[in-house]
Amino acid sequence: MTNPITFAFKSKGRLALIKRARSIAKRYSLTPIQMDRALQQFSDVLQRFDCGATLPITAVTLKRHSDTITKYLDKNFEFAVHGFTHVDYSHLAPELQAAHLHLARQVFTQAGINPTGFRSPYLSRESNLNSAIKSAGYSYVSNQPILWDVIVPDALNPFATTGYEQAVAFYNPWRIGERLSLPLLKDQLVEIPVSLPDDEILIDRLGGANDIVKETWLRILSQSYKLGELFTLQLHPERIKLCADGLLAVLSKACALTPKVWCARLDEIATWWKARSEATIEVSTKNDGEYHCIVNGPNGTTVLARAVQVNIPSSPWMNGYRALKATHFNVQSPMRPFIGVSPSTSIELLHFLRQQGFLVEISQESMLYSCFIDQVNYDGSQERAVLDKIEGTGCSLIRLGRWPDGAQSALAVTGDIDALTLWDYGLRLIGK
Numbered sequence: 001m002t003n004p005i006t007f008a009f010k011s012k013g014r015l016a017l018i019k020r021a022r023s024i025a026k027r028y029s030l031t032p033i034q035m036d037r038a039l040q041q042f043s044d045v046l047q048r049f050d051c052g053a054t055l056p057i058t059a060v061t062l063k064r065h066s067d068t069i070t071k072y073l074d075k076n077f078e079f080a081v082h083g084f085t086h087v088d089y090s091h092l093a094p095e096l097q098a099a100h101l102h103l104a105r106q107v108f109t110q111a112g113i114n115p116t117g118f119r120s121p122y123l124s125r126e127s128n129l130n131s132a133i134k135s136a137g138y139s140y141v142s143n144q145p146i147l148w149d150v151i152v153p154d155a156l157n158p159f160a161t162t163g164y165e166q167a168v169a170f171y172n173p174w175r176i177g178e179r180l181s182l183p184l185l186k187d188q189l190v191e192i193p194v195s196l197p198d199d200e201i202l203i204d205r206l207g208g209a210n211d212i213v214k215e216t217w218l219r220i221l222s223q224s225y226k227l228g229e230l231f232t233l234q235l236h237p238e239r240i241k242l243c244a245d246g247l248l249a250v251l252s253k254a255c256a257l258t259p260k261v262w263c264a265r266l267d268e269i270a271t272w273w274k275a276r277s278e279a280t281i282e283v284s285t286k287n288d289g290e291y292h293c294i295v296n297g298p299n300g301t302t303v304l305a306r307a308v309q310v311n312i313p314s315s316p317w318m319n320g321y322r323a324l325k326a327t328h329f330n331v332q333s334p335m336r337p338f339i340g341v342s343p344s345t346s347i348e349l350l351h352f353l354r355q356q357g358f359l360v361e362i363s364q365e366s367m368l369y370s371c372f373i374d375q376v377n378y379d380g381s382q383e384r385a386v387l388d389k390i391e392g393t394g395c396s397l398i399r400l401g402r403w404p405d406g407a408q409s410a411l412a413v414t415g416d417i418d419a420l421t422l423w424d425y426g427l428r429l430i431g432k
């Protein structure tokens with residue numbers, strides 16, 4: 001197992017580590033009082049917007065302070081598992097991963113919490129870990145960082161540039177230009193990406209405070225809204241004082257947008273994504289160029305239509321789509337307003353398209369479809385390119401919205417809790 005001090009050195013660099021040691025002494029006290037205040041401030045900001053949050057917490061920390069933590073259960077906080085101890089799970093043998101996941105669940109259950117999600121310390125991930133997480137009964141994992149295009153490294157001072165580049169190299173995130181910031185249902189486990197830059201990068205590495213936090217997060221909100229994707233904001237509660245203005249600004253802006261931004265906890269997002277991914281659209285051909293559609297999906301399912309005639313009321317939505325007011329309707333379109341794919345198209349691509357809410361039909365008759373894909377090779381790094389191609393054509397389409405009740409994008413506020421006291425922090429450094 002990696003020594004946590006070596007690990008922190010690797011992830012943060014020497015100067016940032018010294019700075020971090022100083023700030024830890026300011027952010028934690030010998031008792032949980034200071035963190036309790038931070039959680040209270042976090043909750044106060046969120047409650048102004050009737051918004052919940054997901055706080056992944058290390059099980060040993062929960063065990064030591066269950067009274068402090070459980071009083072926030074009725075404040076719309078979801079507590080997810082942030083490891084049994086704060087160690088790098090990608091370096092644990094499979095049997096140890098399973099044992100930790102099991103022990104963590106026991107601790108949460110004893111505290112009266114039924115955890116449904118997992119986020120690794122250090123966002124560590126490797127191929128077997130997700131199977132272990134699924135086998136241990138969790139329904140989602142939020143380990144995959146995705147870097148938004150909001151920081152220009154050349155514009156930073158040299159210290160900040162080094163810190164930023166070290167963070168990016170350490171997390172090895174997906175890039176928003178290639179990947180979608182969206183959940184993905186894989187083998188019944190919902191994988192939910194977490195957005196970078198987070199508070200740690202902005203405050204500790206870029207030397208920022210409320211201004212840079214606010215500016216950066218507002219830019220991510222704006223990009224995620226434009227793309228209709230998910231902004232999983234990461235704000236460790238111990239930094240709430242330095243980030244409260246940024247969080248307030250993001251929530252104020254998000255609540256003012258129309259179509260709305262769905263503000264939800266990760267457990268709600270996982271439940272929705274799974275149910276929406278299983279929604280179906282039954283299509284029967286009425287006449288040439290006329291189809292009857294019945295959509296079966298969870299409450300809140302939104303049907304979107306573009307460049308077609310429908311026989312029910314609809315309202316303008318985003319990107320050329322209209323939101324339909326019912327789930328049974330007739331649609332007129334000279335070509336089938338669904339996505340046709342050739343029989344040889346990659347199964348992974350099919351799976352991806354269906355999760356985006358498209359009705360995908362396997363066919364050899366490309367001429368029947370307003371949008372037809374024939375792509376044998378596909379991997380996740382092509383997802384943005386595939387989607388841009390579909391959306392860019394403006395072709396006739398009936399599809400499902402990604403988010404409930406016509407929301408355009410989603411926002412999840414999250415914040416990992418590694419420690420409530422200086423003692424916890426010290427124990428964390430020796431892997432306890």
Ligand SMILES: [Zn+2]
Nearest residue numbers: 121122416418
């Ligand atoms: Zn952590």
